[in-house]
Amino acid sequence: MHVRRIIIFIILAAMQVYLPISIISVVSGKVSINFVVHYIDVGQGDCTFIEFDDNTCMLIDCGEKSQSINNKIVSYIKNTGKTQIDYFVLTHPNTDHVGNAIGIANALSIKQVYIPDIAKPENFYTYSNILEVFSQKDIKVEKFSVGKVVKNEPFVAFLSPKPSGEEGSSFDELNLSDFPTEKQINNLSPITYVEYKGARFLFTGDADQSQEQIVVNSYNIGLYDILYGKGRVKLKNIDFLKVGHHGGNDSSGQNFLDLIKAKNVVISVGGGNIYNHPDTLVLNRIFQANQNVNFYRTDMEGNIKVVVNNRGKYEVFTEL
Numbered sequence: 001m002h003v004r005r006i007i008i009f010i011i012l013a014a015m016q017v018y019l020p021i022s023i024i025s026v027v028s029g030k031v032s033i034n035f036v037v038h039y040i041d042v043g044q045g046d047c048t049f050i051e052f053d054d055n056t057c058m059l060i061d062c063g064e065k066s067q068s069i070n071n072k073i074v075s076y077i078k079n080t081g082k083t084q085i086d087y088f089v090l091t092h093p094n095t096d097h098v099g100n101a102i103g104i105a106n107a108l109s110i111k112q113v114y115i116p117d118i119a120k121p122e123n124f125y126t127y128s129n130i131l132e133v134f135s136q137k138d139i140k141v142e143k144f145s146v147g148k149v150v151k152n153e154p155f156v157a158f159l160s161p162k163p164s165g166e167e168g169s170s171f172d173e174l175n176l177s178d179f180p181t182e183k184q185i186n187n188l189s190p191i192t193y194v195e196y197k198g199a200r201f202l203f204t205g206d207a208d209q210s211q212e213q214i215v216v217n218s219y220n221i222g223l224y225d226i227l228y229g230k231g232r233v234k235l236k237n238i239d240f241l242k243v244g245h246h247g248g249n250d251s252s253g254q255n256f257l258d259l260i261k262a263k264n265v266v267i268s269v270g271g272g273n274i275y276n277h278p279d280t281l282v283l284n285r286i287f288q289a290n291q292n293v294n295f296y297r298t299d300m301e302g303n304i305k306v307v308v309n310n311r312g313k314y315e316v317f318t319e320l
């Protein structure tokens with residue numbers, strides 16, 4: 001048994017806490033656990049589910065289209081007691097991120113969706129079908145970009161991309177291109193910041209190093225202080241980074257990693273994938289930025305769950 005699992009088991013046994021419970025209302029005394037981030041193992045793809053302390057929840061991406069992955073995500077969410085997704089972020093139209101969106105919309109009620117600002121969604125077959133279904137179901141759809149706040153408490157906001165019409169907007173780069181490249185499509189992905197009681201998480205979709213550098217520059221010039229209030233976004237010593245593009249070498253630049261010095265990183269990746277994700281160079285760069293970093297990988301550990309209590313202390317639980 002993995003050492004971390006043994007420790008967690010001992011802690012849980014001592015607390016008499018039953019492992020599969022995702023939200024533990026009042027554990028003992030005044031400590032309560034109301035915030036959980038689930039990195040759901042969807043093979044080669046992305047899917048993160050977040051439960052907030054006000055009983056709302058958020059889904060960021062939903063894996064490659066497949067009946068079994070679809071069923072897995074839906075039952076995973078239902079097992080947490082949720083039947084509604086309050087905020088659903090589709091980072092970019094690649095099918096390893098949006099593949100099961102229709103299945104999820106058919107199984108669960110969706111309140112609000114955030115999507116990239118794509119001028120011609122019809123260029124993306126699966127994605128345009130998804131938008132059609134959302135429209136039929138009268139689901140509210142909003143475009144994300146830097147400056148947009150999803151929630152104030154816990155705090156959820158987009159750190160990128162720049163909005164259309166602004167210099168360096170990755171939306172414009174794609175929309176002005178007749179034949180969008182994979183890089184342009186990946187760079188639609190927002191870098192999303194989530195903070196609960198001081199525990200800070202970054203989600204990156206497939207954004208590459210150029211988008212990360214925009215975030216570094218924006219942070220260094222104080223843009224986020226202006227947009228969100230002074231000190232609201234703190235990028236140094238981030239608690240959890242979901243590593244960009246499944247650990248591909250085009251993401252996770254050293255400047256970005258050196259700024260955030262992630263304490264823990266999560267890589268959402270399929271075992272034996274044809275892309276050789278995660279890239280060894282990326283793992284080295286992450287280690288270079290913080291030699292005490294903890295690595296978590298969905299291909300090795302299955303579903304990864306981070307449970308944060310109302311004092312901002314967290315525990316990580318892995319399925320395998």
Ligand SMILES: [Zn+2]
Pocket residue numbers: 045046094096097205206245246
């Ligand atoms: Zn991807």
